Amino acid sequence: MNPKKFIRSDYGSLPRAIRSTMFMCTKQIFDGGFLCVAGGYFVQAVQFVMLIFIWKSLEKGGALNQGTSLHQLMTYTLMAAIFHQELNIISSATSALWEGSIIGRHWIPNFLFFGLPLWLLSPLLFINPWPVSAANGILAFLSLILAASLGFAIDLLFASFAMHLKNGCWAALAVREAIYALLSGEMIPFSLFPKEIGTVFSLLPLGSVAHGPLTIYTGAAGNYQTIIGLQIFWNVILWIAAIHIFRKSKERMVSFGG
Template identity: 20%
Template sequence: MLSAYMDLIRIRFLMMLAYRVNYYSGIVIYAINIGAYYFFWNAIYMDEEVIRGFTLAQMTTYVAVSWMARAFYFNNLDREISNEIRDGSVAIQFIRPYVYLVVKMMQGFGEGLFRLLLFMVPGLVVVSLIFPIEFPSDPKTWLLYALMLLLSFLINSQINILTGLCAFFIENIEGMMRMKRVLVDLFSGVVIPIALFPGWLAAIVQWLPFQAIAYLPSSVFTGRTTGDAALQALMLQVIWFVVLIIPIWLLWRAARHRLFVQGG
């Protein structure tokens, strides 16, 4: 069974490889986004050395790493699940000898692995040649960040799966998917670091899983979060990963008795 799941990762990776030129252009687009943020924050800082615990160098690194990490953990599992529910092909998955939700996770990981090797890593190299990015010098920081990045993918994929499963109960979840994407980008800290949120909003976000996707790993990478605080950030990610399994399992259990086919 494990080898079958590994094959799913390999197949999705090869499928993505067929469209690799699109991702080369994506590196340019992401570099432009990072450049816009770089000049924006340069204007904000002016004569300030530190804003809410971020130096300008840390902020530049945070922006670059957050956007490039997004290339790895981003996927469209919610749309894939929604489409399979709409056309009824999900019914076939119920009789196959594997767990449907694990299949989607493995497919998403295959896509993420492709984005990591052919988008995130080369993109980060290109951006580091253009903007003043400070990479960690401690190998332990790199190792911790790699683990946190994997958890970022898992948590983001769980949120996408939760959104996609709503298609069992709502005929069209297009609006929900768009809202989810905005919430993830905003409250994960990709657009603005959570440390810069108003106090009341930052307090609310701390009780949501979104910060575990981008803000916590990027804070560790930039050196803003170190030592025991970095390990606590990792444990918070693990907690959210475990917690999100519960609503996914409950929704999947209810959905299996709810399926109806809209097409044919």
């Protein structure tokens, strides 16, 4: 007869201990009070307003590229801000290695507390929040799902990179932030770059993250099938690479705290 095994802790059974630890990790999100969380939304709002002013200044100065309208740029920037969390997937996989909170945290939806209010207020800022057509909206939603999937694969790759840095998660995050906003097209649309550079960026893996769904939504994309096909291609390639590299890297994982 195999005796039953129980794992006990100060909190009782193992499931209860896990739930208690997750609750403590969740509370870390609100360290410093609600203003700490609201401050992040304030920074996003300031960045959004600054970009809108920049696009208007470029339009008045006649500096926009031919075929790039102010209307498209403003809608592009609006939707990039609204779906920031979906276009820039940053899970706790990297930072949790250093914090010891690898079991996870509760997710605070950026769309609910920031994106939706911004979308409702956008007409007051003279920005059209709607897609250029219903078909574009449907295709953009499909592209957004593929972009989020690709974002998780990229996030897993950066988590594996952090493991090789011996818990140098902040270095991994710094490298990521330095290249992500530029190469994904989330902050600056590729249409504002020289044509050759914009084309190269759109073909890279990060170019399929934000550039893909946002250009479809605003009608700035020329060939929607090519964009979605490229997203599917990079999803297959990066997920295979991410799973393989993570399996090789997890043997090096070292975590403190918890």
